[in-house]
Amino acid sequence: MKLLRLLSLLSLGAALLNAAPVTVEKWGIFELELKGPSEGNPFTEVRFGAVFTNGATTVEVPGFYDGDGSYKVRFMPSATGEWKYETKANRWPLTGKLGSFVVTPPAKGNHGPVRVAHTFHFAYADGTPFKQIGTTIYNWTDTPEAVQEETLKTLASAPFNKIRMLLTPQPTPYQNSFAPPRWPFVGTPPTSWDFTRFNPEYFRHLEKRIGQLRDLGIEADVILFNPYGKFGFESMDAASDERYVRYVIARLGAYRNIWWSLANEYDFQRVKTEPEWTRIGELVQAVDPYNHLRSIHNGSLLYDNNQPWVTHASIQNGAAVEEPGRAEMYRGVWRRPVVYDEVKYEGSSPYRWGDLSGEEMVHRFWCGTVAGTYVGHGDYFLVNEDTWTSFGGTLRGQSAPRLAFLRKILEDGPAQGIDPIDKWQDPNTGGVHGTYYLTYFGRAQPTEWTFKLYKNGVEDGQRYVVDVIDTWAMTVTPVEGEFVTKKLNNYHFGDAAGRKVKLPGKPGMAVRVRRIGADGQPVKLELQREGT
């Protein structure tokens, strides 16, 4: 055991030698480091990993070479109590090592990895709903350290709980003054690489940043391949693709806030065919011990998101969230969560993919929301050759506070998520039958709304309260008194007294309708929480 070091990242790197018991929180990271051979090419020649078990569950976890004769395996435990492990390798110093550790309950704010829930939605592993409000910061980890710190500071007070980021560098205005500080492979920048040798320093830096996102409560939707820059990472051979995917998963998979995005604009990467993407998607599914969320982002050609490896659709299509009736359509096709990850960016770009007004960005979020889908943000105002969505720093647009407002409404809303109430008939209304309704009027400018609910889940005599929501001014104005349901016709219930709700005749308005119980309070939908 003299070569064995147990290192708990969560106790901030303190190295323990045969100290007992080692502890790690549930959904935290247990890391085991062993010393082994450094001659030859350890990345290709040495197989290393470990089997973890608590008796009930056994998980085989791939390890990785971290340079300088150091081999590591990281494990994210999904249950409290004692776990044991045994290493497996094709080198004697690395194989057959035994050990154990104790998994403690998760700390406050640790809800585990995000999973698909209720078919079209997301929840953390402990059942806490995850209401995705995403943004895009492609290459924030390639910027000067001060900019990265500024990005983290911005994120700390921003509404975003998921960011999309590229795993490899892309050429940038920054590179007019300096190149990316690190590269994922050993070689000579910008195009001459040894794809059989990874650069551990690159990944250690990335891991630090992903850990910081986790600590801010932000999911990292890490994009494995992208078509930009032509550094050669997009056109590796199949064996190098596989080696790269396996290495990335071995290093990052134990971070609970990881999502895997196979590609940005996959169809713009002319060097891979669709069957190759499918193969890579299936590889990620097979290799990741934790079944993190998996998607692939399109350019103009939609991927077949019914493929079994895809957990949710990650869509670029701004037109799809211009009105809720469109947003619902992909949802119905794929029967899994739809995240409109790129709907054009709020910005001042001369290109039409980056010229949305703040109002339009907020509008698109609301269209996606009432259709039972999720939307992603981008901020593309050129400042010092830079934009938030390319490199982070600070936000320049006006939508972010309104997205915080929306997030609050979602988090106060039904735990199970918002679904279309009367699909293909009333696309502007989402919610939960008989309990909660959110109607978004979009660009229309109504001056009143007649209380009316679709029949499912509704009976005569139910009591509801109504709020008027201004999505831009960020106000929620309760309408005085109650509304009591009475059947109108084959399809709808109205208010027994025929009550209407006054509206201010401007765009971006919504009404929220909530059923109230005997206590006069809005009915809550109970969370399904996993036991710890």
Added chain:
Amino acid sequence: MKLLRLLSLLSLGAALLNAAPVTVEKWGIFELELKGPSEGNPFTEVRFGAVFTNGATTVEVPGFYDGDGSYKVRFMPSATGEWKYETKANRWPLTGKLGSFVVTPPAKGNHGPVRVAHTFHFAYADGTPFKQIGTTIYNWTDTPEAVQEETLKTLASAPFNKIRMLLTPQPTPYQNSFAPPRWPFVGTPPTSWDFTRFNPEYFRHLEKRIGQLRDLGIEADVILFNPYGKFGFESMDAASDERYVRYVIARLGAYRNIWWSLANEYDFQRVKTEPEWTRIGELVQAVDPYNHLRSIHNGSLLYDNNQPWVTHASIQNGAAVEEPGRAEMYRGVWRRPVVYDEVKYEGSSPYRWGDLSGEEMVHRFWCGTVAGTYVGHGDYFLVNEDTWTSFGGTLRGQSAPRLAFLRKILEDGPAQGIDPIDKWQDPNTGGVHGTYYLTYFGRAQPTEWTFKLYKNGVEDGQRYVVDVIDTWAMTVTPVEGEFVTKKLNNYHFGDAAGRKVKLPGKPGMAVRVRRIGADGQPVKLELQREGT
């Protein structure tokens, strides 16, 4: 050979005994009849079919038992010249029979079966474009003979080139006075059937009607299963389903105007799972020697139309064609033709699936058209307990003449079909880059349109003519003079003189823009015609 009768349906049933040479037109029906055993249950006990070859192409064709000791096999030849056949059976009187016939060029109006063309569109086998303008007449073959004749008369002057029809009866208002005159199985109506014995008379009647549709230039989209009526046809066991599908294909497959629709509202048939539908779809694909078009029609749950057996999407979703931006979305998902076969019916129904105005029905056809998809019509005005869409007879709605007008525009348009010109940016415009543009303004009521074309296929100095189309009044009004292109910006070309087109400020208007050649005439896109 004394038991051998050769019967050419195309020479109207004249039976020929050893006369030579027998001829049949290309894509016509060659029928061979043999006498064989009638004892036991020939439907289940006798295997019978034939192999046809012209040397280059060999086709194995299933035969069927037609009652009274008569066995038939029907063949639709796809090439002119001499064909030979040899029968195959598990009974001596039916096996090893040899013969030959000569296939002549197709007669006028015979373009062969309809196939998928240019990914999103349809064409007959000879390359003639097929611009689908469909209607729905579910049970027209179950009505009194006089009504069936009236239906054919209506169809002869209607715009429809495809009808959707159920293969089996459903309970109807007609049955208040009398039951369907025939049933597909032997047994006691309405629910006690011997699913191992078909009723040849039922199918002979159906074939007569399908042949009459063919002669009117109308495709028969035959729906194999439906959830209505609970006669038991929807809940047969898997072996009976397969026997039924095989029998139907053996009888009807040689009709060139056949399309196979697995089901109406497949998800409303609670007795079949999705894997069972897939199995049936794959069975149809495997058994049909002619690869007729195959689809499955949904209720509220969309089928996975990316399944390899599906040739085109057959969609019920009225909301999807309320505006063109929606209509395009399914097209992009499935990358095959999308036919919005049910978009609600024009009618006076108290139910919202059958209460469209004529204007709205026409609007939906135009929305689908400029999005590069196809739409189906229904007419649901209750007259004598009857509607066109249930039983045929006469049309009561106002849309049909406008659909004839649309069909003419489509048939005058690009042979390859209409595709989105600037997807996700200008959903209201379809056409062919640099040649043909159709912009539909929908419910908007513009008073002018500024000549503007998306950049693809366009250069400075191209010459175009413009027509103003009133989709309801059925007028095409040429705008005087020409428009000459000049680059406006990154994305668009305008007219060099900045010309605008005046519009009448009412809904349902469109403009058609066609490039003109040196001869001053609109440029035609050449047909790709198959040699005969």
